[in-house]
Amino acid sequence: MAGSLRLTLPLRLSAVLLLSCWFGIAGAARPAPSDVGLGRGGNASFVGAWCAGTKYPALCNATLSPHAASVGASLTRLAWAALNVTHDGARNSTKAMKRMAADGHLAPVAAEAARDCVSMLGDAVDLLGQSVEAMEEAAAEEEGQAPQQSRRMARFRVDSVLTWASAALTDGHMCMEGFKGQAAGGGGVRKAVRGRVVGLVHLSANALCIVNAMANQTPP
Numbered sequence: 001m002a003g004s005l006r007l008t009l010p011l012r013l014s015a016v017l018l019l020s021c022w023f024g025i026a027g028a029a030r031p032a033p034s035d036v037g038l039g040r041g042g043n044a045s046f047v048g049a050w051c052a053g054t055k056y057p058a059l060c061n062a063t064l065s066p067h068a069a070s071v072g073a074s075l076t077r078l079a080w081a082a083l084n085v086t087h088d089g090a091r092n093s094t095k096a097m098k099r100m101a102a103d104g105h106l107a108p109v110a111a112e113a114a115r116d117c118v119s120m121l122g123d124a125v126d127l128l129g130q131s132v133e134a135m136e137e138a139a140a141e142e143e144g145q146a147p148q149q150s151r152r153m154a155r156f157r158v159d160s161v162l163t164w165a166s167a168a169l170t171d172g173h174m175c176m177e178g179f180k181g182q183a184a185g186g187g188g189v190r191k192a193v194r195g196r197v198v199g200l201v202h203l204s205a206n207a208l209c210i211v212n213a214m215a216n217q218t219p220p
């Protein structure tokens with residue numbers, strides 16, 4: 001099932017992005033250069049200004065502000081930091097769902113759904129790990145620490161990151177969907193799963209939004 005859903009991702013991607021952020025909509029809410037300068041409030045204002053356009057601005061700012069110094073005023077580094085945090089969140093969700101799957105108290109249907117979750121979230125960790133590596137490369141090139149790739153390769157790389165991060169978001173959604181219905185333990189279990197996974201879904205949506213803004217900055 002995960003495989004067939006993955007195939008439809010390129011079609012779903014633009015829909016996900018439109019739902020996830022504001023930058024795509026005729027440049028709305030794209031921070032003005034005067035708002036993101038280092039003069040007013042230092043680099044934290046760069047993070048804050050970009051986070052304001054994401055779907056979950058408070059979560060974005062809370063998770064990325066601590067990395068403001070390392071982000072500086074680079075959108076590439078902001079995207080890298082967002083993927084770092086999302087990767088971390090995916091590892092946390094996987095661990096939490098592993099503990100849940102190992103707990104003998106679940107109904108059989110829920111236990112199976114929990115095992116499916118662990119496997120899907122494990123995939124998400126791998127995909128986000130690849131995304132982080134790709135952004136690390138992009139940042140090294142931007143800073144002249146690695147030879148510049150061709151525009152075509154850079155475009156391919158950013159498109160790959162968008163595909164991987166949106167697959168990670170889908171994995172999180174599908175994990176929660178697996179607990180629909182009474183046989184999977186009802187509302188209590190569903191709520192517990194949501195608590196362990198929704199953070200990852202929101203972080204992925206924010207990261208997608210920022211990577212997409214970065215992609216739009218790169219000439220085609």
Ligand SMILES: *[C@@H]1O[C@H](CO)[C@@H](O)[C@H](O)[C@H]1NC(C)=O
Pocket residue numbers: 044048058061062065
């Ligand atoms: C973002 O977080 C920083 C640090 O926690 C805080 O100082 C700042 O006011 C926040 N900005 C917004 C727009 O929420």
Ligand SMILES: *[C@@H]1O[C@H](CO)[C@@H](O)[C@H](O)[C@H]1NC(C)=O
Pocket residue numbers: 042043044068069070071072073
């Ligand atoms: C802002 O970014 C620059 C360049 O990355 C960094 O050297 C500096 O420490 C940062 N300043 C603050 C206040 O975060």
Ligand SMILES: *[C@@H]1O[C@H](CO)[C@@H](O)[C@H](O)[C@H]1NC(C)=O
Pocket residue numbers: 067070071077078080081084
């Ligand atoms: C991403 O994480 C790596 C490894 O922890 C770290 O070295 C790097 O500075 C982080 N990137 C940003 C932009 O914060």
Ligand SMILES: *[C@@H]1O[C@H](CO)[C@@H](O)[C@H](O)[C@H]1NC(C)=O
Pocket residue numbers: 085086088089092199
């Ligand atoms: C992941 O868990 C660690 C340890 O509990 C925590 O410090 C970190 O903030 C969590 N990261 C995310 C993105 O949830």
